[in-house]
Amino acid sequence: SIDGQRLWDSLMAMAEIGPTENGGSCRLALTPEDAAGRRLLLDWCEALGCTWQVDRVGNLFIRRAGKRDDLAPVAMGSHLDTQPKGGRFDGILGVLAGLEVLRTLADRDIVTERPLVLVVWTNEEGSRFAPAMVASGTYAGAFSVESTLAREDRDGVTFGEALQACGYAGESPVGEPRLDSFFELHIEQGPVLEEEGETIGVVTGVQGMRWFDVTLAGQSAHAGPTPMRYRRDALAAAARLIDRLQAHALADESGDTKVTCGCLEIVSASRNVVPGDVKLTIDLRHVVENELDALQAYFEGLLSEVGETCGVTVTQERIWASPVVEFAPECVAAVERGAREQGLKYRRMMSGAGHDAVYVSRVAPTAMIFVPCRDGISHNEAEYATPEDCAAGTQVLCDAILERANR
C-alpha cells in the first residue's frame, strides 16, 4: 500500500514553489514557477529511473517501463499549474498521487504488464491562457496545435513564447503517446463528500457546461431627475435576469441545474447615474445534455422577456460549450472496486467542474476519483484536503492502475 506520509511531504514540498502569503500557491502556467514545479517532479521521477517526453504544447509524459512495452500505457495525472491565489491540492494531488504510485511500485520492485505514464497537462486552470484544459483539449484534438500556441495572456505573450521561455517546448507530436486508459485523482471542489461523510467520489462523468457573454444596453441617465418609468436601466434588467435565473435553478429539486453569474460590470459606473450598459457572464451546467438544452432555452427566453420588460437591448454570445461526458464504464468500475475493497465510504457522482479528463476521455477510456476538500473550497489559498483523504484517494488510484495495467 502507498505511503501517505511520503505523499503528504511531496505535496507540501511542491507548495513551497510559488508560495503565497496565506498558505496557498501561485504557479501560473508556463511561468518560471511552473517550470520549477515540473523540474522538481522530474528530479523525483528520474530518481526512480523513469524517462520522459514533452509534446509541442508542453504536456509532460513520464514513463515507467512495463513488461510489454509494445502495449499502450496506462496513464494517470492532472496538472501542476494553479490559480493566481490557488491552493496546494487542485491538480497537484492528481500528479503527486501518480508519483506516489510510481514510488510504491519501485519500493516493491513491481513491474506492471503495461507501461505506466504519469501526465502533467499544461495550463489546466485557464487563468493565464483561456480557456481551461486547453492542452489536454489539444491532445484530444479539440483545438489545433497552432491555435493553442497562438493564444495570448493578458500581457500579449503567446502560449508558444511562454513555452519556449520556460523550457518546456517539446518536440513530440501532440496526441502521442496514445493511452490505454487515463485515471485522474482530484479534490472534489464542492461540498458533497464532506457533507455526506464520504471519502471517495467514484466519478462517472462530468456535467455539461456552457458559457455565455451577455450585454445589456439601455440608456444612462441622471439618478435624480429621471422618473422610474422613463428609465432603461441596464443594471435593473441584469438584476432581474440573475434573480429569475437563480429562482429557476433553485426550483429544480434534483439539484442538477446550476447557474452562475460570475462577472458583472457596469460601463462608466457612477453613483448618481442610472447604468446604461452592463456586461455579464453566465455559466450554465447540467448533468443531462437535453436538460442543459432546456436550461439554455429558458435562459434565452428570460433574456428576451427581461429585455422587453426593462426597455433594454439584450445580446448574448455562447463562447464555450462542453457536452456532458460519460466516463468509460470499465474504468469507473475499476475505481469503484478499489474504493469498495479498501472499505472506504464512497458515492458515484458526476463532476461539477471541468478537468483534463473531460478531453482525454474523447481519445482513451477514462475515469476520475474525488476526495473531499474542506468546506468545498477550491481556487483559494484556504483549499485543504486531509492527509488521510489524500492517501485514501491515492490508494484507490494505485489499485485501479494496477488492475488496469495487469489485465
Add this chain to the structure above:
Amino acid sequence: SIDGQRLWDSLMAMAEIGPTENGGSCRLALTPEDAAGRRLLLDWCEALGCTWQVDRVGNLFIRRAGKRDDLAPVAMGSHLDTQPKGGRFDGILGVLAGLEVLRTLADRDIVTERPLVLVVWTNEEGSRFAPAMVASGTYAGAFSVESTLAREDRDGVTFGEALQACGYAGESPVGEPRLDSFFELHIEQGPVLEEEGETIGVVTGVQGMRWFDVTLAGQSAHAGPTPMRYRRDALAAAARLIDRLQAHALADESGDTKVTCGCLEIVSASRNVVPGDVKLTIDLRHVVENELDALQAYFEGLLSEVGETCGVTVTQERIWASPVVEFAPECVAAVERGAREQGLKYRRMMSGAGHDAVYVSRVAPTAMIFVPCRDGISHNEAEYATPEDCAAGTQVLCDAILERANR
C-alpha cells in the same frame, strides 16, 4: 429683452475650452481648462465694468454696482466645471445666462437698486473632488473650509493645491458676500418638460437624497461542483436587493420614489466562481422627507431580508444625506411671474438633482429655473438644449432678477 443669439454664441465659445471628441466639454474643477473658462468669463465681465472677488475655496463673485451699494446683492449663477465627458449646458447655462443679463442691462444703461452678483461655484460636479456642490456647501457652512481644502482627487492632489495651481485661490472669507437672494437657471437633466411640451420649470425645491455604500459578504465557490442550495452568492443577493427595490419604487404611482444602484463591483470576479463579495452603491430620493425616511426603512428591511434569505452578511453605511429643500416662496413666485408674463408654458416642479442652490438656500432666499434638455440627457457629450429654450429661461431669470433687485 435679452439677446438669444449672443447668449448662444457665448455658450458655444465656452464649449471650445476643453472640447471633447463628440461635441461635449471636459473642464474638470480646478484644472487649466476650468481656469481658462473662468478667465474667458472674467474678460467678458471686465469689459462691462464689473469687479470681482474670489473666496478661499475658489468661488468667484462678479459684481455689477447698484444704486444702493450698501444693500446685499441679488445673485445669479451656477458652475463652469463639467463631468469628464460633460455637455455644453449643465451649469454653464446658469453662468452665461447671468452674463447675458449683465450685458442686457449694460446695453440699456439700466442700473438696479441693489447690486447684482454673478457667482461661479467651484467643483459642483464632484467628479474631481467628492462630494458634489462642495464649494457652495462650504459657502453655506455645511463643510469647513479646512476640510474642503484637504479633499483629494484620485491622484492625491488636494483641493487646496489645485486651487493654488490654477490661480483661483482667493483671499476673501468664505460666506461673503452675503446675498439678498440667489437664482439659478439650469437644464432640467430629466425628461419631464420635454415630454410635457413645456418650456419652463418653476423649481419649488429639491428632493431629498441619501447615499449608501453596501457590502455583501457571502462565500466564493466553484461554479461547477457547488450545489445551488449550498451557495452563499453575494451577487445573487445583490440582484434580489436591486430587483425588489426597483419593484418597490415602480409601485409608487406618484412617481416620487426614486432608487438607483449606480455602482456594483464583484471582488475578484471570475466566470466560473460564485461571487463571494460584492460592493454596491444605493441612491434613494424622495420629495417628502418622511417618505424618504420610510423609503430608507424599507431599504434597510430589505437588506436584512435578502441577507438572511441568501446566507450573506450585509452591511451598509449612509455616506451622504441631503434633506428635502423648499425654496423661498417669494423667489419662486418671482420666477413664476416671469414665466407667466412671458407667455411661456411652465410647470411648478421639484428638482431631482442636487444643485448649488440646495446649499445656498440655507443662507439666502433662493429659487431655480429649469429649461428642457433633449431626451432628458445630461452628464453626457450629447446633452442639448435649444437656443430658444436657453433664451426663454434667461429671459425669465432676467425678469426675476430685475424684480428682486428693484423691489
